[in-house]
Amino acid sequence: MQDAVVSPEKTEEAKLKARYPHLGTKPGGSDLLRKRLQKGQKYFDSGDYNMAKAKMKNKQLPTAAAEKTEITGDHIPTPQDLPQRKQSLVASKLAV
């Protein structure tokens, strides 16, 4: 049965393409899937880390303690800087 009216889905698609003209041509494609496979916050890239270390070779590496005050975008996290994930010591509120 042919629709005289444009399907709501196609209208929505046109809306999306209007807002994001560079959206991938491949519908739902492998970009989405790959993003799904790598869920979770990645703390650092070892390549970036080693590049930063190489740059700092001639200078003295600042201690982690001194840098704790301000973390900027250029800062490459070290294991000491990572927020400690503590286990949930609080009981579930369902069990009250």
Next chain:
Amino acid sequence: MMAGVGGGNDFQWCFSQVKGAIDEDVAEADIISTVEFNCSGELLATGDKGGRVVIFQREQESKNRLLSRGEYNVYSTFQSHEPEFDYLKSLEIEEKINKIRWLPQQNAAHFLLSANDKTIKLWKISERDKRAEGYNLKDEDGRLRDQFRITTLRVPVLMPMDLMVEASPRRIFANAHTYHINSISVNSDYETYLSADDLRINLWHLEITDRSFNIVDIKPANMEELTEVITAAECHPHQCNVFVYSSSKGTIRLCDTRAAALCDRHSKFFEEPEDPSSRSFFSEIISSISDVKFSHSGRYMMTRDYLSVKVWDLNMENRPVETYQVHEYLRSKLCSLYENDCIFDKFECCWNGSDSAIMTGSYNNFFRMFDRNTRRDITLEASRENSKPRAMLKPRKVCTGGKRKKDEISVDSLDFNKKILHTAWHPKENVIAVAATNNLYIFQDKIN
């Protein structure tokens, strides 16, 4: 409006209990991530994002209680999984419990499997109601007695004590999944179970933790060629050699472990043909199956995609036998649902004990039930506003356009943060558990 879904014309769903905090600020850890009744329905388990499991037990039926069935009270609670860090990949491993599955009960203790993204654990929940008193070498408070003061020998006696429910991890099945576990399913042989991640499915023996068989592997040699992922998997309820898995492309594959060691070639392939002219950017995303469940009879299976629930006859691969629209009015909102990521929400679905009705969640804390025989459907809401004991639930309606009638809610007023992703139906009775973010609602039918 007719509320006769799930058991005849006199049927009415009523509020029974609600568990969890009332406050507006929901802590991330308190968000319920899975709900599951055990095989008898006596126990109800929940898992949350904080890695904790809470098990409720139904009160014994007593003659005094005429107006309602037994209530569910806390039986045991424990920390199942803890946050971990994968140092090799610099990624956090969430402690969120993705799935809980109960083992059939074989002795006085209860066993369940709980899984986060990477690890599955077998927990034993047992009761202790006696303790030994009158030890020879130590006092009642555990301190060692001065051995020179011991002049007689006595036999310790077992004395009753307050019931203590203990949960202990009996097996830890780790390091078998590179990607995130989305499903676990206990096999009908009661010896094995399967676990599925985005690209692989493994078969385990419940007694063996240091190895598992890989039975499905859809990882392409070149990851650039990745087109589809595994979204859910389940063992057949009676045939221990059969299992199914669903994909992000809306297909289901049924596999037979007798056919080959690696079940990459399916025995049956279920896919509904699509009209190519109606294809859009959203088609594949909304066709992605978020849950697959066999009927108790083993003859049918049900799949949930973004907008609908489909029932498939295992003997017919080319289309489902029944399709139920959950919230078709969202089709004209797909653009904003894509922008706020709601289009990726993974809703689950479940059968009632007799396979005559199915249930699934929606937004605004609404959930939907479909009666397969009468073809009636109903929308109900999990809300504290309607939480007086045994209060009857009023059917809800979403207004899709034009004039909004009284008591209807318009699509634009729906709260998309109030998602009901996890629901469970008691295996034998009309009692349902609905997880609404951090609250667990229990509803039951009205006793006439």
